[in-house]
Amino acid sequence: xxxxxxxxxxxxEALEALQLKRLRATCERVYANVPHYRRAFDAAxxxxxxxxxxxxxxxxxxTTKQDLRxxxxxxxxxxxxxxxxxxxxxxxTTGKPTVVGYTQRDIETxxxxxxxxxxxxxxxxxxxxxxxxxxxxxxxxxxxHYGAERVGASVIxxxxxxxxxxxxxxxxxxxxxxTATPSYALHLAEVAEEEGVPMDDLSLRVGIFGAEPWSxxxxxxxxxxxxxxxxxxxxxxxxxxxxxxxxxxxxxxxMHLMEDHFIAEIIDPDTLEVxxxxxxxxxxxxxxxxxxxxxxxxxxxxxxxLIAEPCRCGRTSWRMQKVSGRSDDMLxxxxxxxxxxxxxxxxxxxxxxxxxxxxxxxxxxxxxxxEVRVEVNDRIFSDEIRHLQALGNRIRKDIKDLYGITAxxxxxxxxxxxxxxxxxxxxxxxxxxxK
Amino acid sequence: xxxxQLSVFIENQAGRLADVTGVLARAEISIRxxxxxxxxxxxxxxxxxxxxxxxxxxxxxxxxxxxxxDVVAVEIxxxxxxxxxxLKIFDSCDINVExxxxxxxxxxxxxxxxxxxxxxxxxGISRLQAEGVNFVEPAVLYGM
Numbered sequence: 186x187x188x189x190x191x192x193x194x195x196x197x198e199a200l201e202a203l204q205l206k207r208l209r210a211t212c213e214r215v216y217a218n219v220p221h222y223r224r225a226f227d228a229a230x231x232x233x234x235x236x237x238x239x240x241x242x243x244x245x246x247x248t249t250k251q252d253l254r255x256x257x258x259x260x261x262x263x264x265x266x267x268x269x270x271x272x273x274x275x276x277x278t279t280g281k282p283t284v285v286g287y288t289q290r291d292i293e294t295x296x297x298x299x300x301x302x303x304x305x306x307x308x309x310x311x312x313x314x315x316x317x318x319x320x321x322x323x324x325x326x327x328x329x330h331y332g333a334e335r336v337g338a339s340v341i342x343x344x345x346x347x348x349x350x351x352x353x354x355x356x357x358x359x360x361x362x363x364t365a366t367p368s369y370a371l372h373l374a375e376v377a378e379e380e381g382v383p384m385d386d387l388s389l390r391v392g393i394f395g396a397e398p399w400s401x402x403x404x405x406x407x408x409x410x411x412x413x414x415x416x417x418x419x420x421x422x423x424x425x426x427x428x429x430x431x432x433x434x435x436x437x438x439x440m441h442l443m444e445d446h447f448i449a450e451i452i453d454p455d456t457l458e459v460x461x462x463x464x465x466x467x468x469x470x471x472x473x474x475x476x477x478x479x480x481x482x483x484x485x486x487x488x489x490x491l492i493a494e495p496c497r498c499g500r501t502s503w504r505m506q507k508v509s510g511r512s513d514d515m516l517x518x519x520x521x522x523x524x525x526x527x528x529x530x531x532x533x534x535x536x537x538x539x540x541x542x543x544x545x546x547x548x549x550x551x552x553x554x555x556e557v558r559v560e561v562n563d564r565i566f567s568d569e570i571r572h573l574q575a576l577g578n579r580i581r582k583d584i585k586d587l588y589g590i591t592a593x594x595x596x597x598x599x600x601x602x603x604x605x606x607x608x609x610x611x612x613x614x615x616x617x618x619x620k
Numbered sequence: 621x622x623x624x625q626l627s628v629f630i631e632n633q634a635g636r637l638a639d640v641t642g643v644l645a646r647a648e649i650s651i652r653x654x655x656x657x658x659x660x661x662x663x664x665x666x667x668x669x670x671x672x673x674x675x676x677x678x679x680x681x682x683x684x685x686x687x688x689x690d691v692v693a694v695e696i697x698x699x700x701x702x703x704x705x706x707l708k709i710f711d712s713c714d715i716n717v718e719x720x721x722x723x724x725x726x727x728x729x730x731x732x733x734x735x736x737x738x739x740x741x742x743x744g745i746s747r748l749q750a751e752g753v754n755f756v757e758p759a760v761l762y763g764m
Contacts, residue, residue, distance in 0.1 A: 568627040
């Protein structure tokens with residue numbers, strides 16, 4: 186099922202002409218209204234009027250997370266605040282979040298894109314959508330909510346947490362669609378199994394899972410345990426939130442990009458050279474319809490490849506493969522972006538000293554776990570148990586306040602944590618290991 | 621009257637305790653008193669030895685995290701009610717005990733020795749002495 190027949194099946198030539206027109210307009214707007222972009226364009230020696238072909242996008246400067254951080258909170262906004270009707274945020278690398286804004290028209294666009302996603306997953310007005318994405322500053326909850334309402338489905342705004350209650354609601358309210366992070370969905374399946382709730386008592390037919398990368402093995406697990414079709418959705422708040430790309434039910438192979446709203450490029454993260462479809466590299470996006478928070482060539486740090494081959498669903502848009510990794514050190518734990526450097530800053534603040542530490546990320550059943558192992562040194566060490574425990578508690582609380590995750594904090598003996606070169610934090614991600 | 625006590629941080633792993641005592645044994649350091657406080661994940665081994673500084677050096681060389689704490693050693697009549705009597709004095713002086721451990725020394729006639737960690741050591745010693753509490757001199761303790 187295709188929500189917007191006209192735009193989702195545009196012939197490539199027409200799509201590219203549309204992209205060029207929208208790109209030029211966006212560049213003119215950001216050049217005129219956003220000091221960061223005016224400086225960046227001037228430094229690149231390139232003016233918006235000089236955009237003649239789509240290939241000229243390669244002459245535009247890249248935008249990074251650091252740029253957003255430097256312009257916290259509203260420095261990258263392109264419209265006056267009076268026109269901004271929504272503000273969202275995601276975690277930044279040093280404790281300050283990345284702030285994004287939406288005009289009324291942006292909300293319309295976002296709802297339209299999410300409607301396309303729901304439709305691609307086979308969801309329509311007869312469906313009951315159980316939305317377990319978090320509602321709040323995170324774009325997931327409200328993004329999915331508005332999209333589901335747009336297709337006319339009945340939305341249950343569950344948000345996260347209280348798993349037993351969620352299962353009761355899913356069962357009693359006859360939810361047919363589940364929107365959640367894949368690890369939370371697996372957790373729901375586990376708890377349902379523990380509670381002895383048979384899957385046949387639930388009415389789930391399809392799930393739309395995102396906010397963290399997940400494998401085809403995970404898809405098989407989700408589909409067999411929840412008795413539904415598992416669809417992958419991609420997005421990031423810097424671009425719009427969820428709704429940047431989605432799998433179609435027909436193929437479930439690669440996510441269709443919303444190319445009439447976002448121009449996607451793949452670059453070599455080291456040389457910054459643009460790579461052709463089929464080659465793996467870092468995903469870069471340029472928004473071409475957003476008003477309050479347009480962004481030019483944003484480096485997502487996600488590693489993937491573009492698929493130009495036509496899809497059997499009939500959409501003409503290119504697809505992106507499931508994200509295979511990151512080109513920075515960010516971790517995604519239970520759908521939350523965690524930057525090791527943030528934890529390091531937290532530890533230094535806690536004790537006034539930079540201890541040797543490492544992060545161990547693992548998976549217990551369906552839930553990601555985080556352990557912070559801190560080496561005790563002379564300055565941290567106290568003769569009294571309660572002081573050491575208080576230190577552990579404080580670190581745990583700070584992590585909880587920052588990410589909403591309860592981490593395990595282990596104090597370990599000196600020299601038990603391997604020394605790394607330079608500033609690289611030692612992160613052991615056991616989730617990738619074969620078990 | 622302040623007695624120096626070593627504290628060693630030990631992870632809850634098999635053999636770690638023996639590693640510590642092994643280091644001390646090889647350095648021919650004699651342990652006078654000890655106590656092990658533990659949680660689920662780690663323990664703190666508290667030791668009073670005959671050569672505090674040397675013990676600290678050899679443990680440090682083996683990468684142990686070692687702390688030094690001032691404690692006091694109190695002589696207590698080795699009869700029922702002996703400890704109770706002393707603790708009542710602590711109470712009346714409003715002195716808070718962080719932890720304590722005891723041992724009996726055959727050379728002490730009818731007295732046992734209890735090591736106390738209290739909050740304000742200097743102040744505590746003078747007030748307790750005024751109430752008749754008997755402290756054991758550090759040198760005596762180390763050399764026992």
